[in-house]
Amino acid sequence: MKKKIILIDGSFYLYRAYYALPHLMNNKGYPTGAIYGFINMFNKIIRMNINSYFLIIFDTKGISFRKKIFNKYKSKRIKMPDNLIMQIKPLSKIIQAMGYKIISIKNIEADDIIGTLSLQAEKKNYLVYIFSIDKDITQLVNKNIKIVNPINYSISGSKEIYKKYGVYPKFISDFLALSGDSIDNIPGVPGIGYKISQNLINKLGNLQCIFKNINNINNINFRGGDNIKKKLIKYKKLVFLYHKLTKIKTNITIDVDYFSYLNFKITPQINYLKYLFKIYELKKFNKNYL
Structure with missing residues (x-):
């Protein structure tokens, strides 16, 4: 035991x-x-x-x-x-x-x-x-x-973490880097909130995978895929900085x-x-x- x-x-x-x-x-x-x-x-x-x-x-x-x-x-x-x-x-x-x-x-x-x-x-x-x-x-x-x-x-x-945040524990730091965390004053990517962050992670994976497959965003049933892609590219450097902040x-x-x-x-x-x-x-x- x-x-x-x-x-x-x-x-x-x-x-x-x-x-x-x-x-x-x-x-x-x-x-x-x-x-x-x-x-x-x-x-x-x-x-x-x-x-x-x-x-x-x-x-x-x-x-x-x-x-x-x-x-x-x-x-x-x-x-x-x-x-x-x-x-x-x-x-x-x-x-x-x-x-x-x-x-x-x-x-x-x-x-x-x-x-x-x-x-x-x-x-x-x-x-x-x-x-x-x-x-x-x-x-x-x-x-x-x-x-x-x-x-x-x-x-x-x-299971409980997934139910609460919509992503599994290993993706929480990616999720917070994208969506932001107001308690720690981490802005996240403007216009990409919880739902979009969840979809990106659950369909493409962690931040590395998301940017590796960024050209496939329009192929995975995202509404406004072009706009999401532009925001991710624009804030790429910052989102990886935020990931350093959210990763324990x-x-x-x-x-x-x-x-x-x-x-x-x-x-x-x-x-x-x-x-x-x-x-x-x-x-x-x-x-x-x-």
Whole structure:
């Protein structure tokens, strides 16, 4: 029987927790909403996945390679609130005192860490479950790697990804490069939305195949084939740039062998946890660990 590993997109849960409880503070006025909300949600995931291994991955401050090659990448994102920034270190201390590993690498996005860990885990014969809502992450899905919606906990494999996006996981990065991704501020090709992108990919294949067979667009029952062809030619250079942005890296260097630390039996630092829970007034969690 394969071992089960849970990879958690920590940045998603961090923001979700903060905006759910933006005004929660301890009696000294220190913000604690993100800490409380994150630990609460994480405990639920732990309870739902008994006999599983866990790794939590966070984004860090820094300039990723995507930002270097496309300055507008994620430029519409709102700056992290100061009250949230203040809670990151305390939260990290608590998670690690609970006995779990946190992974973040300067200038490397969490998606690329998750992508690399997923393939490494698969090679080590794990079943991988990624808790993330990020569209990009769906490109990692295969028979051994699934996506779990962190809001309703629904599990998606290849069939579910196809049903939702109209293309299979291996084509998600091509799909987003063509149709665009407003969340990451990737424009896509003007006038080529979801439907046309789906048709191009399902009938011709990935971007390389689409441009290789661009003269056949009129032969595959496309309405306005000439116009689509002209747009693709006009934006060819940009669409391949967008593809670099939407393609998750699966071969980044991770210096620590986190798999060697994984263990079913978690050993929390009881006294330190008790101290942290007292400072941030999180006594509710005492029953879980103390």
